[in-house]
Amino acid sequence: MNAVQGDVHTSPLIFVMGATGNVGGEIARQLSETGTHFRTGVRQPEKAPPLPGAEICRFDAGDPASYGALDGVQRMFVLWPPGTDVNRDVLPMLEAARSRGVRQVVFLSILGAERIRVVPHRRVEQWLEASGLDWVFLRASYFMQNLSGVHRDDVRLRDEVFLPAGRGRTSFVDVRDVAAVAVRALKEGHRSRAYDLTGALALNYEQVADALSVTLGRQIRYTNPSPLKFVRVSLERGVAVAFALFMLAEYTLARVGLAGRVTRTVQEVLGRAPISLRQFAEDHRAVWMKDESETT
Ligand SMILES: NC(=O)c1ccc[n+]([C@@H]2O[C@H](COP(=O)([O-])OP(=O)(O)OC[C@H]3O[C@@H](n4cnc5c(N)ncnc54)[C@H](OP(=O)(O)O)[C@@H]3O)[C@@H](O)[C@H]2O)c1
Structure with missing residues (x-):
């Protein structure tokens, strides 16, 4: 553990889970940039980026x-790590947090969790609502960063956006905005708030491919495979079965028109337009640019 120097006890100690991932990593960066002392909890500390102000x-x-x-710790950012079991891995951890004096939990959830009751996120939300802790739910829409993460090589190597969302629209949100709202909630001690976090627009994937084409200066196509083809090709490309089916479920929500709700919450909390x-x-x-060997 790297000991934090300075005014560590003058403000509530914030704990950030998942600091090697998308949202936790961005929260850690933003806390560090604002000169906050905080703690990150990671499974392999050597993988966590060393940041000024962070105790790992x-x-x-x-x-x-x-x-x-x-x-x-008094305030913590929590996520449900994909693939883990809520009852075995997340709720005991929250019990332990409460008994050790944590007062506020800012939880990364999904847009519509209150209606899709089978998702693990809702189970965590329900536990928090009954916990006596101060809670904030970040009910985030689909991350733009999925395009630079899980779908990166489709764009980079094959010049395509390959997913089965039909003509459905999605209200993409940038992880940096989700993190900025989390930082506000953690530093200002928000409580009993469910923030529905989306971008300013709902776009279909043809519009996404067009935006990537303009930025990259080459044609990116939205190929809109059938659900069956999407799963088959994903498996051929080495994607695990469970993850391919999870993505299929996600994109089916978009296909049937359930992913396009736009809110003004990012604007209201941050006082600026979403990214x-x-x-x-x-x-x-840069993440979608081909190497020289890939262009020949
Ligand atoms: N992708 C989307 O569009 C989207 C939209 C809304 C909500 N969400 C939700 O966001 C969450 C994922 O967030 P993310 O994208 O920021 O994460 P991520 O990039 O998928 O990374 C997962 C993080 O969880 C950590 N982790 C895994 N198992 C852990 C464990 N047992 N104990 C502690 N930490 C553990 C990982 O750390 P190490 O592996 O380094 O240990 C990593 O930092 C999921 O609940 C997902 O449903 C996703």
């Missing part, structure tokens, strides 16, 4: 032996 602890939600990382898909594409341009 080993923490595994499924391992009670690591819960000492929560000692002294646009065009801006996101500009900022991440």
